[in-house]
Amino acid sequence: MSQTVNAVVVKEKNGPAVLEQIIVPDPIAGEVVVDILTCGVCQTDQHYQQGEVGDNFPYLLGHEATGRVSKIGEGVSNVKVGDTVILNWRAVCGECRACRKGEPQYCFDTHNASQKMTLTDGTELEAALGIGAFAEKTLVAAGQCTVIQDIPEESNAAVGLLGCGIMAGIGAAINTGEVQRGESVAVIGVGGVGTAAVLGAKLAGATTIIAVDLDERKLAKAKELGSTHTVNPKESDAVEAIRALTGGFGADVVIDAVGRPETYKQAFYARDLAGRVVLVGVPDPSLTLEIPLADVFGRGGSLKSSWYGDCLPSRDFPMLVSHYRAGNLDLDAFVTERVGLDQVQEAFETMNRGEVLRSVVELQPSPTN
Numbered sequence: 001m002s003q004t005v006n007a008v009v010v011k012e013k014n015g016p017a018v019l020e021q022i023i024v025p026d027p028i029a030g031e032v033v034v035d036i037l038t039c040g041v042c043q044t045d046q047h048y049q050q051g052e053v054g055d056n057f058p059y060l061l062g063h064e065a066t067g068r069v070s071k072i073g074e075g076v077s078n079v080k081v082g083d084t085v086i087l088n089w090r091a092v093c094g095e096c097r098a099c100r101k102g103e104p105q106y107c108f109d110t111h112n113a114s115q116k117m118t119l120t121d122g123t124e125l126e127a128a129l130g131i132g133a134f135a136e137k138t139l140v141a142a143g144q145c146t147v148i149q150d151i152p153e154e155s156n157a158a159v160g161l162l163g164c165g166i167m168a169g170i171g172a173a174i175n176t177g178e179v180q181r182g183e184s185v186a187v188i189g190v191g192g193v194g195t196a197a198v199l200g201a202k203l204a205g206a207t208t209i210i211a212v213d214l215d216e217r218k219l220a221k222a223k224e225l226g227s228t229h230t231v232n233p234k235e236s237d238a239v240e241a242i243r244a245l246t247g248g249f250g251a252d253v254v255i256d257a258v259g260r261p262e263t264y265k266q267a268f269y270a271r272d273l274a275g276r277v278v279l280v281g282v283p284d285p286s287l288t289l290e291i292p293l294a295d296v297f298g299r300g301g302s303l304k305s306s307w308y309g310d311c312l313p314s315r316d317f318p319m320l321v322s323h324y325r326a327g328n329l330d331l332d333a334f335v336t337e338r339v340g341l342d343q344v345q346e347a348f349e350t351m352n353r354g355e356v357l358r359s360v361v362e363l364q365p366s367p368t369n
């Protein structure tokens with residue numbers, strides 16, 4: 001039987017994120033209903049609200065989540081009712097050309113639930129990143145669930161952030177950038193994603209980690225969490241400063257977690273010869289980049305973009321949760337505040353003022369489930 005629950009919906013472009021009742025159908029083959037426990041508030045939710053992802057309103061927001069599996073459809077074997085899971089937006093298909101090449105981290109045909117959740121009047125909802133987890137319950141594809149074990153209840157808020165931005169940042173360093181022990185890394189823009197890249201670089205054994213940001217509060221936090229140096233481009237030229245901190249040569253890897261032409265150029269010129277640039281910030285579609293082709297050739301190395309940190313949730317989430325449990329990865333530091341499901345719009349405003357790494361919505365599962 002379908003279930004009616006509270007959820008956060010945006011009905012029209014730039015409309016408010018409001019609590020609405022939605023209908024969650026029973027799972028069919030390959031689908032799972034998850035009772036949401038926690039869900040982080042991410043820039044991407046706001047991009048949906050502002051119509052920058054598409055025009056398929058109404059959107060059901062939320063995608064950095066943990067939850068408990070409450071119903072499974074036919075043939076589902078990777079999770080069972082009662083499992084605690086992190087949701088992901090890369091349920092790989094196993095059949096597309098990327099998957100067949102053995103590169104499932106680039107899967108071009110990732111799975112979501114095949115049924116739609118709806119408003120009570122039957123209007124179909126488009127779930128943010130195929131998840132829609134600012135909701136008491138959501139319907140996803142089974143492959144969007146990764147089981148986590150031995151995590152205290154209060155850690156769910158932090159661990160759920162691996163579902164999007166924090167994985168993107170860590171993965172930009174360890175997967176896309178392939179940071180090695182003893183290397184130097186600079187990260188431009190240390191919000192949630194960039195700070196996660198700092199942690200990823202540290203985890204991979206980088207010995208010089210330079211955080212670059214215009215906001216001193218962000219630099220202070222990055223320093224607390226493992227960057228060895230900080231640079232504020234308002235005070236000194238970012239490229240010169242990074243070179244000065246790396247023996248005059250530039251960093252082995254520079255990660256652009258902002259995604260603007262000026263930050264990408266800084267990343268390009270602040271890396272050593274044959275170094276790597278990783279773009280993880282998502283550029284506005286109107287932006288273009290101009291770099292002399294002779295410099296692209298002459299500086300060598302690689303220029304890569306990182307989608308979701310090139311992660312494989314089934315491989316990377318359990319590994320990172322183990323590091324969290326072992327005390328090697330401070331995910332708790334990203335949870336700046338915990339809020340209710342009715343406070344998402346407020347949390348967007350807090351995020352826009354630059355006051356948080358993440359606000360996380362926490363829900364109390366109802367005992368009747």
Ligand SMILES: NC(=O)c1ccc[n+]([C@@H]2O[C@H](COP(=O)([O-])OP(=O)(O)OC[C@H]3O[C@@H](n4cnc5c(N)ncnc54)[C@H](O)[C@@H]3O)[C@@H](O)[C@H]2O)c1
Nearest residue numbers: 165168189190191192193213214215280281282306307308
């Ligand atoms: N590639 C992916 O799969 C993926 C996944 C999630 C998020 N993202 C993207 O990553 C980017 C960062 O997300 P976030 O959640 O960390 O956002 P955020 O707002 O928390 O952080 C952005 C940071 O960049 C800083 N900044 C802005 N302009 C700068 C400049 N010119 N020089 C230096 N610092 C500057 C800001 O002060 C802020 O600290 C966004 O574009 C987001 O859409 C990408």
Ligand SMILES: [Zn+2]
Nearest residue numbers: 093096099107
């Ligand atoms: Zn695929």
Ligand SMILES: [Zn+2]
Nearest residue numbers: 042044164165
């Ligand atoms: Zn996100």
